[in-house]
Amino acid sequence: MDKFIPLSVPNFNGNELKYLTDAVKTEWVSAGGAYVDRFEYEFAAYVNTETAVACQSGTAGLHLALILAGVEAGHEVIAPTLTFIAAVNPVRYLNAHPVFMDCDDSLCLDMAKLKKFCQDECHFIDNQLINKSTGRQIKAIVVVHIFGNMAHMEAVMDIAQAYNLKVIEDATEALGTYSLAGRYQGKYTGTIADIGVYSFNGNKIITTGGGGMLVSRDPGIMKRAKYLSTQAKDDAVYFRHNEIGYNYRMTNLQAALGVAQLEQLENFIAIKQQNYRIYQSRINNGLNGLKILTFRKDIRPNYWFYSLYIENPDKYSRKKIMESLAQDNIQTRPLWGLIHEQKPYLTNQAFMIEKAFSYYNRVVNLPCSSNLSAGDVDRVIKKISSL
Missing domain, CATH: 3.40.640.10 (Type I PLP-dependent aspartate aminotransferase-like (Major domain))
Structure with a gap:
């Protein structure tokens, strides 16, 4: 493996x-x-x-x-x-x-x-x-x-x-x-x-x-x-x-x-930015139904996490993507369970929660360490492309 x-x-x-x-x-x-x-x-x-x-x-x-x-x-x-x-x-x-x-x-x-x-x-x-x-x-x-x-x-x-x-x-x-x-x-x-x-x-x-x-x-x-x-x-x-x-x-x-x-922080950010751009360029331009979520244009982000968004849930499922990458020894994770649905908070007020449900069901976070190599990024993208 x-x-x-x-x-x-x-x-x-x-x-x-x-x-x-x-x-x-x-x-x-x-x-x-x-x-x-x-x-x-x-x-x-x-x-x-x-x-x-x-x-x-x-x-x-x-x-x-x-x-x-x-x-x-x-x-x-x-x-x-x-x-x-x-x-x-x-x-x-x-x-x-x-x-x-x-x-x-x-x-x-x-x-x-x-x-x-x-x-x-x-x-x-x-x-x-x-x-x-x-x-x-x-x-x-x-x-x-x-x-x-x-x-x-x-x-x-x-x-x-x-x-x-x-x-x-x-x-x-x-x-x-x-x-x-x-x-x-x-x-x-x-x-x-x-x-x-x-x-x-x-x-x-x-x-x-x-x-x-x-x-x-x-x-x-x-x-x-x-x-x-x-x-x-x-x-x-x-x-x-x-x-x-x-x-x-x-x-x-x-x-x-x-x-x-x-x-080393600024160097870490530079590495993460470089890897993010590779993910974004190859997935957003090469895979219909999937995209890497962007950061706001009016900020300099630290590029901490890379979020794969499922635009076409009929073609891709969050579960299948995560399971397929896990089989290839690649760790991913979904978004956190929404807090207002967690047992300790079921009785608390939640106001007009709509978009959070969509993102929860459609986001998979991809490997993003600052020591991630170009070969690692390539392997993750190739696995996603094969689904």
Whole structure:
């Protein structure tokens, strides 16, 4: 059998071992050490923010972000149904309630439906947006940049301003993506809204094995994020804690990996762009009924995932494509199960979900690692062409 081609795996061809060895030799391996500070500083410089706060995971970052946005028990938070469930679970950690929104053709939050929901399904009273059907206050929006694409941030920020909502950018899949035009030209995903969150899980464009990062243009938010992520320690000598905190600080070993990975990020993006263009050119121009989904034209994406879209479901089935490639030792995956259909969220409100169903049934994600060779790409395309 031919070699295994994974969906998305790390690329450790830089200074990872050097920095990890250095961290071990210093004996700073836990939630402290020079590499944590360095990673935060260099990450903030990359995305052009003043500071950044490293944490244990993207999920931990989202949990902190919701707290920092003022979300409390009984509040509602608008979130996409088409995303990984980790974008929504932290809402329930706080005993708040998600309201699910559809996607548009970027796979990101449908801003027209978001606006319609706020206008038609809510009251705006005393500077609070109140859901007519539940009577609860809507406090925030979680907007997710899917697969390295970029949600329409001008629209969501206008809506948030009109209705006094906080916006949390889930940029866990979109580190390196930035706008090329408009009000936010030059701005990276994660740096536009009130708080941005990134992930360094093993399948992300750079990885620390686990880990996440928070950014915000508000220095007060960043100071509080670091405070809460380090067990809300008010006196480090006598162990005084005036609030409930969390053990969410990134370890020095993770950060050592992160520093090495960040050094290679732009090269990773260039490789992923090159492979994406090969997939797109050969599939979109050579196979009727299939296409590679495009990214928005007014952004520089990070090309994290490559999504094969089935235009003709009578000719191709998602299941057959995935099974055929698996038989050839090629890993693929479908979109996540829509969150409003997951058992823990069946009773939550879902507003005009339509397009998400179509994409869920018709998308297969193809191998996209930054160490994917031209031969690997060719083999995947040839297998798809033979179906």
